[in-house]
Amino acid sequence: APSCPVCMEPWTSEGEHRISCIPCGHVYGRSCLERWLTQRGNASATCPQCGRRFKHKDIINIYAPEVAVPNNDLEKQLRFCRQKLESLEEVVLKQGKLLDEIISEKNHRSADVGVSKRQKIAEHSDGRTYLEPSASASAASASGNSCRFVLLKELSFDGARVMGIDASNQIILASGKAPGVGGEHVLRKISMLSSHEAHTIQLPPDTKVVKDICILPGGSALFASLGRRLSLFSMTTNSVVLECNLPLPAWSCSAHDSDSHRIYAGLQRMAGFWYLILVSIQDPCIPWLGYLNIWSIHYTLSLITVVPERFFQLLP
Incomplete structure (x- = not known):
């Protein structure tokens, strides 16, 4: 609360220490002004702040319930x-x-x-x-005009391979490689709402080349890499929150349409077949493996269903 600059005690709206002012405009408690005059012989005294003289009759009571100091910060x-x-x-x-x-x-x-x-x-x-x-x-x-595309921004990435777009959050997630010889493979996160440079995210060691990125609901992404890993990446914390070790290098990944706890990875070709593996986020240590001679995992998921006996069965 505002206080008297002489005694540093809070002002009151009535009583001996009520708010008062003198002709120069400075404000004090009335009892302090009267004490100041008494010490000077009750004739006249000078303002403690500006030195202008005043008498007892010059003291003016201010009838205000509250005195506020202007706040420039507001x-x-x-x-x-x-x-x-x-x-x-x-x-x-x-x-x-x-x-x-x-x-x-x-x-x-x-x-x-x-x-x-x-x-x-x-x-x-x-x-x-x-x-x-x-x-x-x-x-x-x-109209005489065809549709035209305008380049708004261009970013240069070393070793860029694949990317995923989170349309709801306006974020692009792209795989790349750190500058220099033998640089580790990284992810770059770009916000389409900001003009800043891409944010480089270091991946765990031995991740190797990221071959596919799949954006999941809830601010997360799934990516498959040649380091035999299927990784769940949080775009909130910019870190890998779940990893599943795979028997073969992964080339593609996807998520189940109706079950958010099921994720898929397409593995490297072996013995004439492309392998498809199902991983449950609730229990990533027990993958379900099946094989089909189909290139794209995204096309494969529209043709097959996964059964509890850990094999894949073609739909009729």
Whole structure:
């Protein structure tokens, strides 16, 4: 609370030590001013701060319930909050424009699919081929401008191989290699909302080349590497939180559509087969292994189901 600059005691709104001021404008407790005059012979005294003389009749009581001191820090905080609000409004505006462009492009593609279906129906009905212009082509010819892509930013990575995009958090996760001869393989995390350089993340020793990255819900990612590892990476802590040792080098990885605790890895070809391994996050030490002569794990997962007897069975 504000206090008297003479005795350093808090002011009061009434009584002997009530808030008072003298003609120069400085504020004191009344009892301190009267004591100051008494020490000077009750004639006149000088202000302790500016030295201007005053008499007993010049003491003026201030009828105020509270005296506040201006806080410049609050004004600075207010200006900072206003600037931050303006920057957030700009970000929201840009994201709104981007969303409108995505919706427009999606509508054009849907119209193109409809045109293709009508064309096929016409071919089967009369045996003639009718080429109807697509909606996007019609719009481009009407406006005279085709869709153009503009390079906004370019980052140079050593040994870049694969990447994954977390669309919900606007994050790109890319594999690469540390600069220099014999550099370890690393991950680089890039925020699409920031103009800063990529954040380099060191991987555990002997991870080797990362061959595939799969973004999972909840701010995590899965990556497979030639170091015979299937790793679960947290984009919140920027660290590997779970590792599963594999019998062969891993070339691809994926996650189960309905069971978030199941993850898959496609292993290196051996004896004419591409191996597919299932790992439960709840018990990563007991993998389920099966084999199929199919290249892509992402295509394989749409053809097979995993059964408890630890083998894979083709769907009818």
